[in-house]
Amino acid sequence: MTDPQDPKVAPSRGSVADEKLRRAELAGLDILDTGPEERFDRIARLAALIFDTPTALISFIDHDRQWFKARIGFNLCETSRDEAFCRYTLAYAQVFVIEDASIDPRFRDNPLVVGYPYIRFYAGRAIRGPTGQPVGSLCVIGHNPRGFDDRSREILRELALWVEAELARGVEEPGRLARTSHEGGRLVATADAGETIYEHIDRLLGVAAKANHRLAILHMRVDNLPEFKLVHDAGRARRFIGRWLNNLRNRNSDLIYIDRLSETAFIGVIDYCGSADAARRRCDALRAQAVQETRFDNIHFVFNTTAGMSLFPDHASSAAELVNKARLAHSTRRWGDRTALFTPSIALRSQRHSLLQERFETALLDGSLYFHWQPIFGNAGRTLVGFELLARWYDAQLGAVSPNEFIPLIDRQERLRRALVMNAIETAVAQLAHWQQHHDDPPDVAINIPGSEFYREDFPDLVASVLRRHDVSGAHLVFELTERSLIPSFAATAETMQRLRQIGIRMAIDDFGSGYSSIAYLTELPISSVKIDKSVVQQIDRAAQHYRLMQSIVDLAHGQNLPTVAEGVETRAQLELVTEMHCEYTQGFFLGYPQPLAQADALVAQQAS
Template sequence: MRLSRDATPGEDGGPASDLEEARLAEVAAYCPTMGLPDAEFDHVVELAVALFGVSGAMISFVERNEQFFAARRGVDAARTPRSQSFCAHALDRISPLVVEDALLDPRFADNPLVHGPPHIRFYAGAPLRVSSGAALGTLCLINTEPQGFDAHQRRLLESLAGIVVDRLELRRSRHNSDTSRRHLAKLAHTDALTGLPNRMRFHERARQVLSERGAGALLLFDLDGFKDVNDVFGHATGDRLLAAVGERLSGLIEDDHLLARLGGDEFVILLGGGGDARQAYRVAESLRLSFQQGFVVDGQNLQLETCIGVAMAPHHGETIETLMRHADLALYRAKAEGGGAVGYFEPHVRHKVEARRSLQSELTLAFERNEFELHYQPQVRLSDRKVVGAEALLRWRHPERGLLPPGVFLDTLETMPLSARVGDWVLRTAIGQAAHWLSAGARLRVAANLSPAQFLTGSLPDTVAAELARHKLPASLLELEMTERIAVKNTAAVASMLSGVRGLGVGVALDDFGTGFASLSLLKDLPVSRLKIDRSFTKDAVAGGQDAALIEAVLQLSRAFDLDVVAEGIETAEQAQLLTDARCSEGQGYFFGRPMPANDLLALIGGGRA
């Protein structure tokens, strides 16, 4: 039975009545198991209601004259006439049928189920298409209010429908031949995407290996950058990437190595040798270096890195459960080092790793509870000491430890996916604050720091443009700051996104300039409008000294490239005067003002103290 995405009975494969009779025969074949209680069906509809935030969900089977529900939530009736069924309209589709507002759809506007219980305004139904190609019914969602339904939600609904279909097939196959039962057993122990052993099978075989040999090495790793692939290219590409990773890893391991996919982007290898740490490192390095080739998926050259955590048996544990736990700690430590590191479990660092994980959990809760806030440090024009701008600096209002500076948490935050969301929040908040200052009569440029994660999605120029438009803020009053460390990591991609930002009229400042991360070629490669002289040069600067000479060199360089300059870390009148005499345009530091709440900065300007 071949169906196009929106095919109707009779378009391909004979008269509509023949197709429908064949479908009804399949419904009858599966129906004998429908009277059996199945907690999994109940779990699916409960999960669907929770995931999609709807008023009801059903597993519906459409017979000749009516439909019945094998499981339901939010609906009282166990059966409804087929003539009133939304689900009947979804049977001839491949993709889900979505009705965002039933009152606006002529097929359903007069339906009794719309105007009476369960008062359906929104409907989404994914066909339950079994192995023969016939659709028995649907997994459907309903809501009493109209709503949208995006592509991600459609895929999620299709995945849940697939679970229902799998359960139906398992029920029908219960009394099949020994061959079918062996096939199902294999499916239960095999990862569907990669064909590798799954978590259950890995644990079974690992226990056997460890009990027989008593020694081995466990290598645990995940894919750095995989989430970005899913976000940018979609989950279908992500799935094919996982399959490609599994294929490559399979070609690298020896016959006595046990490779498995544990789930998500997490893989594991058990080396069943004599627990040789040097061999474990050689294998880990081979795996890590293999990722440098990239993966071509759907015409895209996708680059990933992997960090690997290693635990040795029996030194780090005698059971697979202990080894997995300790390899996970080693992986966590390796990821903190960055750059595709290989880390071994060390008992003395366990508390440090666990403390870092605890901090990550706290940071996630802090973001959800709106505990982050911005303080603003004034930036002063040195010629007349007028405040012309402010740098937005992140602070954490911890419920127990009080106001925390970024040095306490920023390194940990930048290793988390949360980093991009916090960075976008900083950007939005800073733009909104600059707009508020402008409406209060203070025309101040605000500088917002960018996190490395904000360059991964490719949406930075669009985000900036949208926020400027929303707050009606002139682009000249926004400046984005990044460190040399970010700039050198992927100069081409960073330059492309910053060019988009500069095209809006927004300034770009290179922070920590001169601290040694980058070469001078960055000034040619990046669309920078301002340099920030690092505080390490200003804190000990005296006339005629080496630091003063370095400052003068940076200032001459900035003039050659037609760049503005802000000198950070000015703490004394002597430093301020030295920089003024050197014709540095702007300064920032405790001498002019510490980071402060937005209202305090406005009061400072009004009071004329800078």
């Protein structure tokens, strides 16, 4: 196989069959001799800016000519195919680079080198049609010799894939004709070239209103699309997704529009009759088809999809509102649910979430966010050994806000989550400094750390800086991580734990028994204790299987020389049973509720006296 990057190699047009397929693909795009389009001009402008070149071109290779769809800094509309640098690019799988055309034997006598535009530097990447045939190129051109490093090649490749995506939008999506009509009792949906998703849906809504039709707006997310794209290159992934979308369109005449909204999200419009429940059943049926195996280009794959929906005209009259409400419904669905239908209660919940986020900013500053301290006792002698720090929030406008409501919400907001975690660490370390000054054996303080913070590279350094500022050892600080937060990266977990151990901090697995309960957590991670989830503990006096599960967890931990903490002990019977099992520590309402700092401080002083 010849390499067109080799200056001794001249490109051929390939076999007659190959060239026929290539030109058929080009003809199918229906793009030759069309007018300028901003969606392509934008990419060319961006390429020229990024690579600081006077010229950037998007061109297509016809039978005997090179025609330019987008041209920045270039006066010609087309050149002969024989003069085209891009004919080499078509045969090259990667980015094709000529650092100095004036000394390259393939180009030094080229009219575009010896005359206008006096090309010296050239870098191009082939543009492929929906089935993978090379139809043109995106290139940048300079008047002076220069290099083109690997990072630049990757950026040019990404820009070329963007061009391919724009081409696919014109072929794979429902039409590009400037019409939307009502024919034979069914809405016919086609789109203007360059029209945005929202503009097109708004036009559909207008036609639906005149025809007295009802529409369902479906917000569908492919949850495993990132994993799919890790395995397959961008071009194959894009073509596979195009086939998947085409399958959905071809099987559903009432799916009058579907388009890609973001990296993993798609928007569909369904023309339906009947009740809201009928629309939901129809969306469920479509989603069931979406999770069927797709086969294309030697790839077999099943997309995992979830969805939310809104209805026109019931829920709104504009595309922006309907898409947003479908997205809101989607965000509230629970795993395994049907397609989530928007309801007014979802809107109210969304408004409250927005208000909570806004008010939380104030709470961090005005003291309305504070902490309670829940005591942890040793089962031998019922001695106080430590506290778990628990966030509390009383808002002047909202009243008491449950941690079950605000913690999950804040955990999704990086800046607020970090502020809450660092506030907790600062509070704990400051109090440890006080106790170390006044007591010989201060209690431990445990803090629950979200995995998203624990895995940040700078987290151990931030903790160390707080300890240094208060001149406190980390020996009495315990960080609790749930099983689920350990799952994403086992190696990263172990590394971060080792860094924290170096400054004296101990780690505990929290809520053990509620999820995966992997033995590897106990055997391979540098943890100091295991906290058994209250869902297990609170059933041990009611169900034999929970008693046996609790005992097996305790025995498993003891086999690794790890002490255990029973969470959520609420009755004397539960306390007696966990003690009987030789569980070392207890935390729960039976021995102590979460309490303000003054009460916790008094409890420490009482034990010390």
